[in-house]
Amino acid sequence: MDAFANALIKSGQTTLSTLLLEHYRELGMSNTQFLIYLQIKSYNDRGISFPQTETIAKAVGLTDNQIFQELHTMIGKRLMQINTVQQPGQLARDSYDFSLLYEKLAQYVKQAETETITSQVANDRETIFNQIETEFGRPLSPIELEMISQWLDEDHYQVGVIRLALKEAVLNQVYNLKYMDRILLNWQKKHLTTPEQVQHEREQRQLKQTSAGPNQANKGNQKNNHLPNIPMFKIGEQPKD
Known part of the structure; x- marks a missing residue:
């Protein structure tokens, strides 16, 4: 060496x-x-x-x-x-x-994360405002802006869930926030709090509807098979063997 x-x-x-x-x-x-x-x-x-x-x-x-x-x-x-x-x-x-130095570093990181989250929330709020205005084809009123803020700040709905409620309203051609609010409340009652949960529930519902169609037809055929075989002939005629 x-x-x-x-x-x-x-x-x-x-x-x-x-x-x-x-x-x-x-x-x-x-x-x-x-x-x-x-x-x-x-x-x-x-x-x-x-x-x-x-x-x-x-x-x-x-x-x-x-x-x-x-x-x-x-x-x-x-x-x-x-x-x-x-x-x-x-x-x-x-x-x-140097423990004080690392305490300062920990506080700096925490503050930076808080500022990032705050900035992201502000961006998400602005984005959802713009998306709803675009889909509704008109500016939102101050009351509507307050309602959306309440969804985010008080009800703590995720932005992705609000987007899905907006999509649901647009598909049904109902362009008002009260309709969206009913959709969000319905999902909340079902404990659907994330976009993934809402999407999964929707897929399961569609799957049940798809599978229920043929089964319902088969049930109708089975009922008809159990009916008595009634011969058809005109009054006065003798039934054919």
């Missing part, structure tokens, strides 16, 4: 969250502070919880005082803290703690 490979294995590896790498600037961390974090993280991964500021300064090309100032700023931004641990029979030991 050559010297490089030996040094590579001996130095170990530093693990890094890709999520943090992508969003550290949104958390208020500068490039310099992130580089300092990486240096501290590399020592933590090797079991050194509190590397000296002189060591970090040499690694990143800053002075010891600059490292101290950056660490102080990171503490002020609640990106890190320094914990002091007192073990029985041992001297107190300091360690860099």
